[in-house]
Amino acid sequence: MEERDIDMKKFNLKKVILLVVVLYVGFIFVNQQIIMFRQHRDIQKYTAELNDIEAKYEKLQEEYKLSQDDAYIERIAREKLGLIKEGEQTVLPSK
Template sequence: MAKVYHLDRKKPNRKIRVRHILLVVLALYIGYTLVYQHIAIRQARSDEAVVREQIRKLEEENERIRAQIEMMQSDQYIEKLAREKLGLIKPGEVMFVDVNRNGGNSGN
């Protein structure tokens, strides 16, 4: 009778298989986390750029308003408003009124 040799086939070690699966899962988790963090950082940088632009515009508007306030507090501006809006004049001045300009009837 012929001899039959059995080759010892190694059965996959269950511990090694579990370890490989855990390593793959861990690698996938780390990869996902890195990609997610990269996306979050890019979004934050984009948001930061938008906010910086808004701040720049607000600072410009703030400066414009400060200049306007300073101008409105000047004596020349107050005098101009008093003359134009209230019709005030300085002592000794004579005011001339154009009756045709302010809705006067010219007969046309």
């Protein structure tokens, strides 16, 4: 009878150890999946931010190139600053 009890205790101990190992491996697996999900979400967020920044950079590059054009500079000087060329007359709209 005692031999059977010892075998049952060994058997139960093996079951408990196996259960603990399986639970630990399961926990590690789930934890890794959560980490990978968060990293994937962060990559998508930062990729979208990078695309926005690149679009803004392209727009600024175009504006810079445009600002180097003499015709653009003259148009802005006339519109925003009210400047005129020598010999021209300013025409103001009537009220």
